[in-house]
Amino acid sequence: MHLKYESQLREPxxxxxxxxxxxxxxxxxxxxxxxxxxxYIGFYIAVCLLLFGVYAIYRDVTYGIGQWNLNKTxxxxxxxxxxxxxxxxxxxGTLISAILLLFRQGWRTGVNRAAEAMTIFAVMxxxxxxxxxxxxxxxxxxxxxxxxxxxxxxxxxxSPLLWDVFAISTYFTVSLLFWYxxxxxxFATVRDRAFTKLRKRLYGVAAFGWTGSTKHWQRHESLSLVxxxxxTPLVLSVHTIVSFDFATSVIPGWHTTIFPPYFVAGAIxxxxxMVQTLMVIIRKVFGMEDYITMGHIEAMNKVIVLTGSIVGxxxxxxxxxxxxxxxxxxxxxxxxxxxxLFSPYGWxxxxxxxxxxxxxxxxxxxxxxxxxxxxxxxxxxxxxxxWFERFVIIVTSLYRDYLPSSWSVYYSPTIWEIGFYxxxxxxxxxxxxxxxxxFPVIAIAEIxxxxxxxxxxxxxxxxxxxxxxxxxxxxxxxx
Amino acid sequence: xxxxxxxxxxxxxxxxLFPAVKKVRTAGYKIHDVYTPFAVHxxxxxxxxxxxxxxxxxxxxxxxxxxxxxxxxxxxxxxxWPLNIGGKPHxxxxxxxPITFELTVLFAAVGMVLTFCYLCQLAPFVKKHHFHARxxxxxxxxxxECTDKTNAEDLKGFLASNGAVETDIQVAEEGWWLGHYDKxxxxxxxxxxxxx
Numbered sequence: 001m002h003l004k005y006e007s008q009l010r011e012p013x014x015x016x017x018x019x020x021x022x023x024x025x026x027x028x029x030x031x032x033x034x035x036x037x038x039x040y041i042g043f044y045i046a047v048c049l050l051l052f053g054v055y056a057i058y059r060d061v062t063y064g065i066g067q068w069n070l071n072k073t074x075x076x077x078x079x080x081x082x083x084x085x086x087x088x089x090x091x092x093g094t095l096i097s098a099i100l101l102l103f104r105q106g107w108r109t110g111v112n113r114a115a116e117a118m119t120i121f122a123v124m125x126x127x128x129x130x131x132x133x134x135x136x137x138x139x140x141x142x143x144x145x146x147x148x149x150x151x152x153x154x155x156x157x158x159s160p161l162l163w164d165v166f167a168i169s170t171y172f173t174v175s176l177l178f179w180y181x182x183x184x185x186x187f188a189t190v191r192d193r194a195f196t197k198l199r200k201r202l203y204g205v206a207a208f209g210w211t212g213s214t215k216h217w218q219r220h221e222s223l224s225l226v227x228x229x230x231x232t233p234l235v236l237s238v239h240t241i242v243s244f245d246f247a248t249s250v251i252p253g254w255h256t257t258i259f260p261p262y263f264v265a266g267a268i269x270x271x272x273x274m275v276q277t278l279m280v281i282i283r284k285v286f287g288m289e290d291y292i293t294m295g296h297i298e299a300m301n302k303v304i305v306l307t308g309s310i311v312g313x314x315x316x317x318x319x320x321x322x323x324x325x326x327x328x329x330x331x332x333x334x335x336x337x338x339x340x341l342f343s344p345y346g347w348x349x350x351x352x353x354x355x356x357x358x359x360x361x362x363x364x365x366x367x368x369x370x371x372x373x374x375x376x377x378x379x380x381x382x383x384x385x386x387w388f389e390r391f392v393i394i395v396t397s398l399y400r401d402y403l404p405s406s407w408s409v410y411y412s413p414t415i416w417e418i419g420f421y422x423x424x425x426x427x428x429x430x431x432x433x434x435x436x437x438x439f440p441v442i443a444i445a446e447i448x449x450x451x452x453x454x455x456x457x458x459x460x461x462x463x464x465x466x467x468x469x470x471x472x473x474x475x476x477x478x479x
Numbered sequence: 480x481x482x483x484x485x486x487x488x489x490x491x492x493x494x495x496l497f498p499a500v501k502k503v504r505t506a507g508y509k510i511h512d513v514y515t516p517f518a519v520h521x522x523x524x525x526x527x528x529x530x531x532x533x534x535x536x537x538x539x540x541x542x543x544x545x546x547x548x549x550x551x552x553x554x555x556x557x558x559x560w561p562l563n564i565g566g567k568p569h570x571x572x573x574x575x576x577p578i579t580f581e582l583t584v585l586f587a588a589v590g591m592v593l594t595f596c597y598l599c600q601l602a603p604f605v606k607k608h609h610f611h612a613r614x615x616x617x618x619x620x621x622x623x624e625c626t627d628k629t630n631a632e633d634l635k636g637f638l639a640s641n642g643a644v645e646t647d648i649q650v651a652e653e654g655w656w657l658g659h660y661d662k663x664x665x666x667x668x669x670x671x672x673x674x675x
Contacts, residue, residue: 020516020617145555154560157552158567163577170581174588181592184601189516189615195668197661204660208596209605212614215528216599217518222533223595230537230584241577445517 006453013106013450015290017457020448027442028190030286032199035437038285046429053423056416057132065135067416074398074411079133081390082421085270086126086428087168087242088263088386091235092271093119094175097182098231101224106454107299109446110291113186114282115275116179117439121431122274123172125424130164132420160244167241174234178227181220184210186440239267246393253333253397256321262314266386269307269356272300273382278432280376282441291442298369304382305363311389312357329402337396344410345396348388355385483653484625485511487610488638488646489618493519495642496619500525502641503623508634511624511653514614533598537591544586548579606658608651612666618645 018026035043059067070077093115100108131140143165145155155162188210191203210216243263246254256262276297283292322334338349359381362368369375400407435441452458490496496513500522503510510526552575556562561569596602614620621638625631625648635646 021613024516024616145551151560154555154562156562156564157556157578158564158571158574160577163581166578166581170585174584177588177592181595185517185615191660192609192612192615192663193666194660195665200661200663200665201659204606205603208601208603209607209655210601210615211512211607211609212514212516212620213599214513214515214519214522214526215531216601217515218523218528219531219533219595219599221518221520222531223591226534226537226591227588230541230588233580234584237577237580244577448517 012456013454049426056419083129088267090122091267098228265310270386276379301369308360352388488643499641540590541587548582
């Protein structure tokens with residue numbers, strides 16, 4: 001008997017003929033089992049990278065950011081490039097959990113939990129860069145508007161850098177709340193089937209005393225829906241505001257009205273690429289092929305080819321406007337500093353074009369969208385390309401300013417800039433390895449909710465419904 | 480808190496649960512609650528629960544955020560410390576929209592989550608009575624509160640005849656208390672497995 005009917009033409013979202021208990025078993029298994037050797041090796045590498053990053057930051061604080069290669073005109077280099085890169089990656093999770101929820105995209109249930117976790121960790125990494133870039137980091141609280149003994153000297157509410165403070169911290173808080181409120185029922189599931197006292201105790205604390213009461217579920221649904229509704233404009237606003245950091249300046253190459261939509265598309269593009277990288281690994285390592293199906297992978301590849309092409313249109317529009325505006329400074333930035341292959345940073349522009357615009361076009365082919373190796377490879381390529389994009393925007397606009405006498409020497413990072421970046425990788429993967437081991441990586445309750453409409457076994461039995469007369473169908477199954 | 484007597488009926492299919500809820504209510508029993516492993520849509524209506532007003536609370540928190548941002552920023556920039564930024568107007572509303580928007584979202588989200596936790600009495604270290612350990616796994620657990628007139632044995636039979644796979648009678652506390660779950664029943668034995 002079915003409460004809901006879904007067409008057989010749609011691909012199942014859960015493979016195999018499973019019942020609710022099997023769903024619990026499958027998803028909780030990695031939490032209850034001992035981690036593999038591979039997990040330990042990965043975790044060890046991540047922690048080593050993290051420690052190297054901590055050392056790089058320790059040196060930044062001790063000796064100042066003079067140990068970076070920033071110079072007279074290139075005042076933002078790898079640090080802000082990495083900041084924008086990580087923030088961009090941090091957009092896919094909330095996009096998947098919020099926008100796709102509002103659009104009723106059923107496939108989000110398989111990947112939303114891990115994607116939201118990725119979002120939170122990516123935003124944590126992103127936050128490091130502006131904070132340590134302050135140099136005198138013990139003054140970091142100066143960005144907060146509070147009545148102080150310095151006048152009171154308030155922050156500048158008209159500055160995009162302050163908007164960024166509010167945007168990033170709000171985004172982090174809301175994503176965290178959204179993620180954790182979804183986790184509460186699943187922690188309760190883990191708690192109630194735990195077979196060690198410690199696990200019962202810890203997951204008992206984490207589950208906040210959740211019982212599964214109908215009234216609580218009703219409120220939980222309302223909460224998720226409103227948080228999704230709030231997060232949807234939020235996720236668009238965050239990268240819009242990050243783009244304002246550049247667009248509200250008068251630097252040729254930054255002073256562009258196209259930036260907000262272009263940055264948002266780029267953020268979704270890179271975020272989905274990172275989700276793909278992690279999903280391909282998770283489904284393999286934890287044997288989640290039944291829940292993160294080829295259908296999921298294909299859907300995300302479609303988003304990648306769409307947003308990659310939007311980004312491509314933005315690149316071409318910029319080039320066109322560089323010529324059409326007949327502004328010689330804009331023309332110089334776009335056509336010499338960036339698009340001319342033999343200019344000092346021409347390599348980064350064409351690297352970006354190749355990775356972001358040309359190579360994702362491979363996903364117009366269904367065979368390629370459903371090929372795991374191609375997907376994994378492309379997800380890495382896209383993330384490299386999106387790093388190049390931010391590097392191109394920042395460095396090629398800065399290294400030659402209006403005054404040729406201050407044109408800088410060639411900017412390349414020191415080991416401490418690279419170490420800081422590597423450290424954020426360490427932070428990201430340390431968090432992600434812990435998440436994968438101790439948290440339900442797939443939203444158990446949400447999978448159960450869609451199981452009887454989109455599970456393979458249940459869909460198979462819907463033949464009988466398709467044969468029924470309309471009146472019987474409406475009478476029996478439409479609730 | 481005083482303990483109460485409950486009759487518990489467990490169902491393994493939501494399609495059986497719905498007609499059972501209807502019959503139990505028509506028979507005049509008071510359903511204390513139905514514990515489900517996931518949000519079963521329409522169950523709240525079937526049980527006669529009223530719509531939640533949580534979203535209204537969210538709206539109120541949201542406009543509180545909007546007003547906080549606008550009033551604080553405008554007071555600071557026009558009254559408390561009018562800062563000359565390139566000769567631009569002190570009251571620069573368009574430039575304040577981003578922060579106003581962010582604070583609206585922040586207040587609404589934080590406020591709603593706190594209200595949700597308060598209404599559902601959820602917090603770390605909170606413990607509540609569990610009528611069945613499988614309620615968060617694969618069982619739909621209907622709990623009916625007994626009054627002086629309730630014949631619990633009859634009610635058990637009534638639930639079983641309406642499709643309950645397990646029934647029993649429990650005396651339990653309704654509310655919550657501070658405590659741990661480590662003394663709870665262990666449903667499974669420890670298995671030595673390695674994640675593949």
